[in-house]
Amino acid sequence: MLDFLSNNKIRAFLFQTFSVVVLIYIGYHGIDNLFFNIERLGIRSGFDFLNNRAGFDIAEYLIAYTPDSTNLQAFYVGLLNTIVVSIVGIVFASIIGLTVGIARLSNNWLIAKLATVYIELFRNIPILLQILFWYNLALIALPAARHSTDFFNLVFLNLRGIYFPSPVAESGFYWVIVAFIVGLFLSFFIKRFFKQKHYLTGIKQPTFFYHILSIVVLPLSVYFLLDSPMHFEMPVFLGFNFEGGASFSIEFLALSLALSIYTATYIAEAIRAGIESVDKGQKEAALALGLSKAQMFKLVLLPQALRVAIPPIINQYLNLVKNSSLAAAIGYADLVSVFAGTVLNQVGQAIEIILMTMAVYLTLSIFISLILNIINHRMRIIGLNE
Amino acid sequence: MSTFKFQSSKQPPKLQMGVIDWTMKNLFSSKLNIALSFGAFYLLYLIIPPLLDWLIFSADFTQKSNAECTKEAACWSFIRAKIDFFMYGLYPSEYYWRVNLLLLITLIFMLIAIVLKNHIYKNRGILLMLSIYPFIAFLLLYGSETFAIKIIQTHQWGGLMLTLVVASVGIVASFPIGVFLALGRQSKMKIIKVLSISYIEFIRGIPLITILFMASVMLPLFFTEGVNLDKLIRALIGITLFQSAYIAEIIRGGLQAIPKGQYEAADALGLSFTQKMALIILPQAIKASIPNLVGASIALFKDTTLVLIIGIFDMLAIAELATSDPQWLGRKTEGLVFVAIVTWIILYSMSRYSKKLELRFKR
Numbered sequence: 001m002l003d004f005l006s007n008n009k010i011r012a013f014l015f016q017t018f019s020v021v022v023l024i025y026i027g028y029h030g031i032d033n034l035f036f037n038i039e040r041l042g043i044r045s046g047f048d049f050l051n052n053r054a055g056f057d058i059a060e061y062l063i064a065y066t067p068d069s070t071n072l073q074a075f076y077v078g079l080l081n082t083i084v085v086s087i088v089g090i091v092f093a094s095i096i097g098l099t100v101g102i103a104r105l106s107n108n109w110l111i112a113k114l115a116t117v118y119i120e121l122f123r124n125i126p127i128l129l130q131i132l133f134w135y136n137l138a139l140i141a142l143p144a145a146r147h148s149t150d151f152f153n154l155v156f157l158n159l160r161g162i163y164f165p166s167p168v169a170e171s172g173f174y175w176v177i178v179a180f181i182v183g184l185f186l187s188f189f190i191k192r193f194f195k196q197k198h199y200l201t202g203i204k205q206p207t208f209f210y211h212i213l214s215i216v217v218l219p220l221s222v223y224f225l226l227d228s229p230m231h232f233e234m235p236v237f238l239g240f241n242f243e244g245g246a247s248f249s250i251e252f253l254a255l256s257l258a259l260s261i262y263t264a265t266y267i268a269e270a271i272r273a274g275i276e277s278v279d280k281g282q283k284e285a286a287l288a289l290g291l292s293k294a295q296m297f298k299l300v301l302l303p304q305a306l307r308v309a310i311p312p313i314i315n316q317y318l319n320l321v322k323n324s325s326l327a328a329a330i331g332y333a334d335l336v337s338v339f340a341g342t343v344l345n346q347v348g349q350a351i352e353i354i355l356m357t358m359a360v361y362l363t364l365s366i367f368i369s370l371i372l373n374i375i376n377h378r379m380r381i382i383g384l385n386e
Numbered sequence: 387m388s389t390f391k392f393q394s395s396k397q398p399p400k401l402q403m404g405v406i407d408w409t410m411k412n413l414f415s416s417k418l419n420i421a422l423s424f425g426a427f428y429l430l431y432l433i434i435p436p437l438l439d440w441l442i443f444s445a446d447f448t449q450k451s452n453a454e455c456t457k458e459a460a461c462w463s464f465i466r467a468k469i470d471f472f473m474y475g476l477y478p479s480e481y482y483w484r485v486n487l488l489l490l491i492t493l494i495f496m497l498i499a500i501v502l503k504n505h506i507y508k509n510r511g512i513l514l515m516l517s518i519y520p521f522i523a524f525l526l527l528y529g530s531e532t533f534a535i536k537i538i539q540t541h542q543w544g545g546l547m548l549t550l551v552v553a554s555v556g557i558v559a560s561f562p563i564g565v566f567l568a569l570g571r572q573s574k575m576k577i578i579k580v581l582s583i584s585y586i587e588f589i590r591g592i593p594l595i596t597i598l599f600m601a602s603v604m605l606p607l608f609f610t611e612g613v614n615l616d617k618l619i620r621a622l623i624g625i626t627l628f629q630s631a632y633i634a635e636i637i638r639g640g641l642q643a644i645p646k647g648q649y650e651a652a653d654a655l656g657l658s659f660t661q662k663m664a665l666i667i668l669p670q671a672i673k674a675s676i677p678n679l680v681g682a683s684i685a686l687f688k689d690t691t692l693v694l695i696i697g698i699f700d701m702l703a704i705a706e707l708a709t710s711d712p713q714w715l716g717r718k719t720e721g722l723v724f725v726a727i728v729t730w731i732i733l734y735s736m737s738r739y740s741k742k743l744e745l746r747f748k749r
Binding site for chain 1: 419422430593599600604611688695718734
């Protein structure tokens with residue numbers, strides 16, 4: 001009678017139906033409880049709170065923000081801060097990671113050992129501990145605002161942050177940007193033109209000079225033709241702290257320092273693994289073909305090493321973006337600490353806020369994996385696995 | 387007549403390098419290397435002496451009070467005074483023995499597992515220990531009224547003990563869920579597959595801290611009124627949910643490494659799906675993924691520090707808390723450095739172990 005159970009298709013159908021029913025039951029129960037609890041605790045629901053007045057101050061903002069702004073604006077401020085600290089972290093982590101990764105393979109014993117020590121030291125300490133450590137160290141070591149350390153009276157460093165002159169664009173500056181974009185396009189076409197020429201005639205010409213001309217000299221000449229449409233606003237010490245100019249808070253500095261130092265260890269290892277993955281025969285063959293050492297590195301070693309190294313490196317970028325959420329521990333105004341922290345405490349609508357925060361990180365990571373897929377696709381060995 | 391004359395053999399070429407040779411070869415082999423070496427020496431000169439001075443030479447190891455210590459160097463008497471706090475948190479001191487006893491039992495169990503290595507009862511023995519261990523741990527750490535063991539509420543737990551509890555519960559509890567998710571992802575059943583993939587990718591796309599926030603502020607709203615899960619339990623649920631997605635991806639890697647022939651052979655033998663998985667596929671897949679599983683455990687151990695953000699006092703949170711004692715103001719650096727040293731030792735040995743395993747599995 002129960003013979004039909006031996007049929008795989010029927011079993012699969014029954015099993016899946018069962019799982020779905022269980023999930024729906026749990027979901028229904030949870031949501032039922034949720035509505036009951038929301039009513040019982042008098043929590044409002046819906047996304048209306050986004051348009052309400054935020055009523056709290058944020059230390060660092062890139063878009064206009066005052067306590068009178070809405071919660072939605074606070075959300076954008078946090079999101080932008082997350083993105084800024086992530087980009088800064090990614091840039092510095094890449095620079096440090098590349099240096100340390102190459103240093104680890106150096107034939108200089110001391111340099112190689114130093115790189116190893118760096119990696120083993122910072123990789124095995126939790127990132128949150130590092131963030132707290134650098135923050136704590138900065139607070140101890142840096143002078144108070146009144147006794148700021150200054151560099152040429154332009155840049156000031158104290159325990160609140162680093163203050164530097166900010167460029168202020170005047171009316172004509174718009175044209176300089178236009179010139180820069182035109183320069184970029186120009187440089188792109190120059191590259192294509194010479195590549196085509198190399199392809200057809202075999203003549204290779206250095207193009208560096210033309211690129212400089214189009215990207216740097218063109219915008220600069222427009223800038224000076226328009227009589228320098230930009231000035232710098234200096235930070236000035238007023239009463240308690242610096243006003244004017246641009247600044248980064250000490251929280252930002254500590255966070256980006258810790259993130260880049262920590263992530264750099266993983267990037268260094270990825271780069272080392274990439275370089276080591278290239279077979280020795282490849283190097284020898286390239287040299288035997290008469291390529292110079294620099295050509296061997298650029299044309300043979302690097303492309304193959306990068307194919308191995310880039311996927312883990314991009315994964316590390318993703319981790320860095322996620323780790324930037326630890327800003328909450330030192331109070332840097334990132335998405336989690338502004339939105340899932342302060343706004344949540346004021347509004348109390350946990351469901352909407354946590355889901356929105358998760359959605360942002362999910363979008364960021366899908367975006368980064370998309371980039372990874374595109375790069376993987378472009379770097380694949382053509383003809384292999386096809 | 388020429389006779390054979392014995393000739394003494396020549397000296398073998400030198401295999402060992404002298405100090406000078408070694409330095410010339412490894413430090414000063416080219417102009418660039420000379421510059422780099424001197425640069426590195428200068429860097430070390432800048433970092434090492436002040437660091438050692440702060441850590442050891444000018445530091446205080448006796449039992450001075452905060453005021454007697456200098457501001458310029460470490461005051462390790464702070465750690466000495468607070469060591470119990472760092473290890474056990476607010477756990478009542480008259481019950482420290484319960485934690486210590488659990489540690490002892492853990493070590494004994496590990497020893498038994500090692501002794502049983504090639505014994506026929508190995509698997510049964512380990513299974514038995516694994517099944518009774520959680521109860522012992524619960525009774526000793528938390529307590530029970532029926533057995534007249536005084537209950538210590540979880541908000542009193544803290545320090546290294548809590549760190550270890552969170553990490554080990556996370557590692558152990560996420561494993562079975564991870565295995566099921568990995569199987570689900572590989573499954574031919576469309577709905578199961580889609581559910582598994584969405585779960586795994588969702589969790590992997592968001593930071594742990596948002597999951598912890600969810601567990602601490604959102605989760606209670608989903609329970610029936612009156613059901614009030616402990617804060618630590620909620621954090622543990624969050625960590626387990628998080629870790630299981632990563633374990634699933636690792637096991638999937640292991641599953642992919644298994645040749646198709648194994649599946650086909652199991653089918654040909656007439657094994658059911660459960661038998662096939664439990665007896666043929668999973669043992670091999672799990673074995674292949676052991677190095678990565680250790681790697682994931684290392685990552686989880688590092689991530690446990692995040693519980694401090696939702697107000698659970700692991701060792702890092704204790705370092706922050708201990709300096710709020712007015713007697714020991716301004717000694718946060720010492721606390722953080724101490725925690726860093728302890729976690730570094732644990733994590734470094736774990737990562738060495740995983741490297742060793744990796745080498746062993748490569749052969």
